[in-house]
Amino acid sequence: MGRRSRKADTDFKAAARSWFENNPDGRKPTMGDVARLAGVSKKTVSRVINDSPQVNDATRAGIKELIRDIGYRPDPQARGFAFRRSYLVGMIYDNPTPQYVVNVQLGILDGLKGTDFELVVHPCNRQSDTFIEDARKFVEMQKLYGVVLTPSVSEDERLAEALREIGCAYIRVASVALDMERRMIVTNDRVGGREAARHLASLGHSRIAVIAGRRSFRSAHERRSGFEDGLMEFGIRLPMDYVLQGDYTFESGLARGADLLDLDPPPTAAFAANDEMAAGVLQALHVAGLKAPEDLSIVGFDDFETATRIWPRLTTVHTPARKIGRLAAQSLLAFGDEDVPLGPNQTVPELIVRESTRELESS
Amino acid sequence: MGRRSRKADTDFKAAARSWFENNPDGRKPTMGDVARLAGVSKKTVSRVINDSPQVNDATRAGIKELIRDIGYRPDPQARGFAFRRSYLVGMIYDNPTPQYVVNVQLGILDGLKGTDFELVVHPCNRQSDTFIEDARKFVEMQKLYGVVLTPSVSEDERLAEALREIGCAYIRVASVALDMERRMIVTNDRVGGREAARHLASLGHSRIAVIAGRRSFRSAHERRSGFEDGLMEFGIRLPMDYVLQGDYTFESGLARGADLLDLDPPPTAAFAANDEMAAGVLQALHVAGLKAPEDLSIVGFDDFETATRIWPRLTTVHTPARKIGRLAAQSLLAFGDEDVPLGPNQTVPELIVRESTRELESS
DNA sequence: CTGAAAGCGCTTACAG
DNA sequence: CTGAAAGCGCTTACAG
Numbered sequence: 001m002g003r004r005s006r007k008a009d010t011d012f013k014a015a016a017r018s019w020f021e022n023n024p025d026g027r028k029p030t031m032g033d034v035a036r037l038a039g040v041s042k043k044t045v046s047r048v049i050n051d052s053p054q055v056n057d058a059t060r061a062g063i064k065e066l067i068r069d070i071g072y073r074p075d076p077q078a079r080g081f082a083f084r085r086s087y088l089v090g091m092i093y094d095n096p097t098p099q100y101v102v103n104v105q106l107g108i109l110d111g112l113k114g115t116d117f118e119l120v121v122h123p124c125n126r127q128s129d130t131f132i133e134d135a136r137k138f139v140e141m142q143k144l145y146g147v148v149l150t151p152s153v154s155e156d157e158r159l160a161e162a163l164r165e166i167g168c169a170y171i172r173v174a175s176v177a178l179d180m181e182r183r184m185i186v187t188n189d190r191v192g193g194r195e196a197a198r199h200l201a202s203l204g205h206s207r208i209a210v211i212a213g214r215r216s217f218r219s220a221h222e223r224r225s226g227f228e229d230g231l232m233e234f235g236i237r238l239p240m241d242y243v244l245q246g247d248y249t250f251e252s253g254l255a256r257g258a259d260l261l262d263l264d265p266p267p268t269a270a271f272a273a274n275d276e277m278a279a280g281v282l283q284a285l286h287v288a289g290l291k292a293p294e295d296l297s298i299v300g301f302d303d304f305e306t307a308t309r310i311w312p313r314l315t316t317v318h319t320p321a322r323k324i325g326r327l328a329a330q331s332l333l334a335f336g337d338e339d340v341p342l343g344p345n346q347t348v349p350e351l352i353v354r355e356s357t358r359e360l361e362s363s
Numbered sequence: 364m365g366r367r368s369r370k371a372d373t374d375f376k377a378a379a380r381s382w383f384e385n386n387p388d389g390r391k392p393t394m395g396d397v398a399r400l401a402g403v404s405k406k407t408v409s410r411v412i413n414d415s416p417q418v419n420d421a422t423r424a425g426i427k428e429l430i431r432d433i434g435y436r437p438d439p440q441a442r443g444f445a446f447r448r449s450y451l452v453g454m455i456y457d458n459p460t461p462q463y464v465v466n467v468q469l470g471i472l473d474g475l476k477g478t479d480f481e482l483v484v485h486p487c488n489r490q491s492d493t494f495i496e497d498a499r500k501f502v503e504m505q506k507l508y509g510v511v512l513t514p515s516v517s518e519d520e521r522l523a524e525a526l527r528e529i530g531c532a533y534i535r536v537a538s539v540a541l542d543m544e545r546r547m548i549v550t551n552d553r554v555g556g557r558e559a560a561r562h563l564a565s566l567g568h569s570r571i572a573v574i575a576g577r578r579s580f581r582s583a584h585e586r587r588s589g590f591e592d593g594l595m596e597f598g599i600r601l602p603m604d605y606v607l608q609g610d611y612t613f614e615s616g617l618a619r620g621a622d623l624l625d626l627d628p629p630p631t632a633a634f635a636a637n638d639e640m641a642a643g644v645l646q647a648l649h650v651a652g653l654k655a656p657e658d659l660s661i662v663g664f665d666d667f668e669t670a671t672r673i674w675p676r677l678t679t680v681h682t683p684a685r686k687i688g689r690l691a692a693q694s695l696l697a698f699g700d701e702d703v704p705l706g707p708n709q710t711v712p713e714l715i716v717r718e719s720t721r722e723l724e725s726s
Numbered sequence: 727c728t729g730a731a732a733g734c735g736c737t738t739a740c741a742g
Numbered sequence: 743c744t745g746a747a748a749g750c751g752c753t754t755a756c757a758g
Contacts, residue, residue, distance in 0.1 A: 030734095032735075041744065041745045043738095043744070043745060046737065047744085049736095050737090054743055054744085055743070055744085056743060056744085073504065074736075075504075075734090075735055075736070077440065077444050077449060077734090077735080077736090078444060078734070078735035078736040079737080080440055081440050081441060081444045081734085081735080081737090081750055082736040082737040082750060083737065083750090088481075088483070098462045098464070098465035099461045101465050102461035103461070105486075106486060118451075118485075118505055119483060120451070120481045120482060121468060123468075123469060141439060141479065142439065142481055250668075250671070282674070283672075286674040286675075305461070306672050309642045309673055310674070311646055311674065312649075393751055395751075395752095403728075404730075405729090405751090406728070406753085406754095407727090407728060409752070409754095410728085412752095413753090417727060417728085418727070422728090437751085437752075438750090438751055438752070440750090441734095441750070441752040441753090442753080444735080444736090444750090444751080444752070445733085445734060445751075445752040445754080446734090446752085446753065447734070447753095
């Protein structure tokens with residue numbers, strides 16, 4: 001008969017049974033065990049695990065069955081060690097809003113579900129002198145498979161360049177495209193700003209103030225520009241002194257909210273570039289003994305939990321943070337494969353109307 | 364002269380220089396490189412790295428110098444692989460409050476700073492059938508060095524037992540001691556509840572309602588009991604119908620807040636077992652056209668950001684989430700070492716008085 | 727106090 | 743389509 005292929009010789013069911021019979025202490029099987037039981041080399045098992053095409057179909061099927069039956073799971077640490085990179089995905093961020101951070105984390109984990117990848121978090125301070133160096137060390141030491149960058153670190157070209165230099169895959173989440181398409185999740189904040197303006201304008205408002213976000217954040221520019229675009233559609237012009245400079249913090253919203261009340265003539269509505277600042281404006285109104293929406297209609301941006309905790313509940317533009325995280329993780333996993341077609345990498349903000357805005361009473 | 368010890372033979376400065384001269388492509392040094400340059404075995408370098416006492420002082424000093432000069436950093440992946448465990452710390456949690464989660468994460472990273480450890484996050488659902496199995500798989504697959512458990516998963520005995528079984532170090536964060544001292548960070552929520560009661564009682568309130576937290580959470584019991592203890596000190600008794608059952612969500616606060624207004628006689632003050640519910644009560648007041656603290660004084664618990672975003676700003680009991688995370692990480696790192704004395708593993712909540720409470724007007 | 731050997735569980739060339 | 747050898751960068755016994 002001569003040589004017969006091993007897959008024909010091997011009874012994979014029996015092999016699985018023998019594993020359990022000869023393993024009283026419940027040791028977890030290794031690739032070597034699978035190979036021995038299947039009567040093949042470790043390399044062949046490795047090929048099956050890594051979906052290499054060059055394996056006989058019958059062999060592949062039998063090995064997969066055996067793997068399932070004895071509950072073999074390749075050790076990600078050993079695999080990573082041999083691959084010279086880990087099965088870890090990093091999230092590098094400096095956004096201080098807990099709701100954003102947690103939701104993007106959840107989204108990334110959604111996108112990683114069913115894989116062997118885990119998520120390592122790396123908050124950082126972009127102002128620090130060692131920011132780039134720290135991030136590089138983080139990535140290199142852990143040999144991260146890739147990283148997700150969220151605003152505003154995602155906007156940092158030095159960081160992106162450093163990551164390219166060390167060959168680390170990355171996905172940048174930002175309000176506009178800043179990089180090759182497969183490296184971006186674009187959130188289109190400009191569209192959200194426009195929706196906010198359309199909403200206020202269609203309620204009859206025309207004296208509308210804007211509290212802008214931190215200048216160094218690209219989203220601040222996008223949200224404001226989009227808002228101005230929307231006003232333009234209604235023929236409304238935004239006077240310079242109706243634009244107040246905030247920095248995305250609640251405190252700046254509180255301060256600019258107070259300033260806003262001194263404007264002459266007073267605005268009947270305001271757009272704050274994020275919910276934190278909108279909450280500050282609302283609090284400034286309370287302090288002044290005024291009320292929204294009666295004395296001022298106000299629109300925020302983000303739709304984090306705060307928006308529904310304050311009173312009146314905030315009309316705002318929803319940022320799908322969790323979805324953003326999921327898309328970023330999916331893009332990252334696909335990044336290595338040239339074959340995988342580019343998945344969706346855009347999200348669109350959506351206006352959520354609540355009680356902080358209302359029709360302007362004709363006076 | 365016969366045998367001379369190697370450390371006397373080796374010029375470590377020259378060795379460092381030769382590394383840079385012979386490494387034009389900037390390859391990162393390995394332990395083997397260090398050993399070769401120092402004229403010792405890898406094992407000796409390994410001993411230096413792992414602070415093994417059995418190394419000649421001069422040898423140790425020279426090797427440390429060399430390591431610093433050529434910028435050698437042991438590969439955590441390889442080290443972990445040989446050790447059969449990783450340099451990763453996990454955080455397993457089911458608390459849905461983003462501010463708590465993010466702050467504990469930051470705290471854990473504070474505690475890990477300066478080490479080679481990184482943080483892997485693992486949100487989970489305690490209600491899921493596969494909850495324990497998933498957590499075990501997470502820990503085993505990544506060979507985690509240890510995990511931090513926060514409420515309410517920290518209260519799950521099955522989880523703790525599963526972790527002990529697989530030999531995974533863990534630290535439980537909980538309102539009371541549930542385990543050996545070195546495995547616990549105790550937050551003493553009862554003390555916080557007592558402070559809240561003392562505050563309201565000392566303002567002259569005696570008709571005080573309580574919105575309790577989710578029954579299955581130990582903290583709910585502690586906060587409420589502490590509150591009752593505090594009332595007792597002032598001779599105030601909490602009638603059964605003044606205790607409303609919430610579940611820690613904003614929505615339950617909103618619903619129980621509405622119920623609370625129907626109580627007869629109406630309470631003049633209320634204690635909500637967390638800020639989310641307190642925010643709900645405040646919103647219920649707004650909906651009913653009433654105001655805090657004029658119509659009802661209200662105290663929350665946690666002092667997350669929400670507390671200062673709502674109006675009036677909430678008098679509440681501060682939970683030091685970031686500090687809790689730091690202590691947990693420090694305890695975890697010390698857990699392996701029998702020698703390391705037990706560090707601080709208690710935190711005490713602190714009352715923060717803001718505008719949601721005020722003295723009862725004598726009527 | 728120090729070292730040579732073997733090994734952790736995988737993968738990458740290289741053969742065939 | 744499959745395998746034997748060497749190796750990833752460390753550590754653990756075991757010697758001496």
